[in-house]
Amino acid sequence: MTLTPDESLAIKLRDAVKAVSGVKLPQLPGDLAQLQQELQSRFVNSYSVAQIIDKDTTLAGEVLTLINSPVMKINVEVRSIREAVEMLGLDNIRNLLISAVLKRLFGNDLLYKDIMEHSVDVAFCMADLSEWVAGVSRDEAYMLGLFHNGGALMLATKDPHGYLKLFSQSHSLPLTVIEKERARYGSDHATIGVLLGKRWNLPVDMLSAIMLHHVDKCASIQNDKVRAYVALLKIANAIVSEISFGAYRGDEMRDYEQDGLDELMISEPIIREIRLALMSYNVKD
Numbered sequence: 001m002t003l004t005p006d007e008s009l010a011i012k013l014r015d016a017v018k019a020v021s022g023v024k025l026p027q028l029p030g031d032l033a034q035l036q037q038e039l040q041s042r043f044v045n046s047y048s049v050a051q052i053i054d055k056d057t058t059l060a061g062e063v064l065t066l067i068n069s070p071v072m073k074i075n076v077e078v079r080s081i082r083e084a085v086e087m088l089g090l091d092n093i094r095n096l097l098i099s100a101v102l103k104r105l106f107g108n109d110l111l112y113k114d115i116m117e118h119s120v121d122v123a124f125c126m127a128d129l130s131e132w133v134a135g136v137s138r139d140e141a142y143m144l145g146l147f148h149n150g151g152a153l154m155l156a157t158k159d160p161h162g163y164l165k166l167f168s169q170s171h172s173l174p175l176t177v178i179e180k181e182r183a184r185y186g187s188d189h190a191t192i193g194v195l196l197g198k199r200w201n202l203p204v205d206m207l208s209a210i211m212l213h214h215v216d217k218c219a220s221i222q223n224d225k226v227r228a229y230v231a232l233l234k235i236a237n238a239i240v241s242e243i244s245f246g247a248y249r250g251d252e253m254r255d256y257e258q259d260g261l262d263e264l265m266i267s268e269p270i271i272r273e274i275r276l277a278l279m280s281y282n283v284k285d
């Protein structure tokens with residue numbers, strides 16, 4: 001019996017649910033859920049959006065820090081959420097908010113330290129790389145980078161000792177590690193990440209990119225936007241594994257990165273510049 005793509009996706013997601021049974025998928029905090037509703041309404045009001053964000057002063061501060069950081073490369077200082085909403089637009093603010101919430105939820109726990117540091121660096125590289133891809137904004141690339149290994153956070157919650165060892169292997173063996181995860185958990189962090197992304201209402205193209213970010217060949221992806229997202233993720237993962245984690249760069253990681261580079265036709269001097277930017281970004285941290 002041959003399964004349709006929808007049927008095989010349903011089976012994969014069912015296996016992912018089983019793999020993390022007992023792990024609570026975090027919800028967006030109440031205010032943000034309200035904000036999602038506001039953003040989805042037909043007559044969205046930027047004033048009330050700014051008001052909802054301002055109610056949570058810590059979150060508002062985190063969003064402003066992000067906006068004024070090298071991630072966004074904005075040349076003027078943005079001092080209020082109202083100003084930020086006007087300058088960047090609502091979709092972009094939403095991406096930065098979700099990024100700030102994810103950082104807050106997982107950024108302070110030692111268990112998630114390696115995964116989160118890796119994701120923050122991938123997010124930074126993604127923002128820089130997005131300059132070379134038409135139709136992908138810095139905040140969108142940043143959010144995807146931050147979110148793409150959400151499934152790894154869930155697996156680390158489920159199996160703290162076992163999973164982190166596997167995660168460290170992903171820096172050199174991006175394809176093998178998915179097979180190992182499937183053998184051990186019956187699913188993998190890419191598929192499990194879709195569950196978290198769905199829960200947070202991420203756009204469908206991002207969900208697909210999360211699912212496919214360990215794919216062997218970008219050419220197998222039909223949707224242009226998803227293919228570009230995955231190519232960005234592959235390049236950013238390779239840069240971060242080498243620069244931030246000092247991982248051994250064997251053939252598997254080299255091929256994984258090269259596939260992304262071929263897809264986006266990004267040249268070596270640009271990658272060198274992004275490596276240097278990541279190094280100075282880490283030093284500042």
Ligand SMILES: [Fe+2]
Pocket residue numbers: 148149170189190213214
């Ligand atoms: Fe991954």
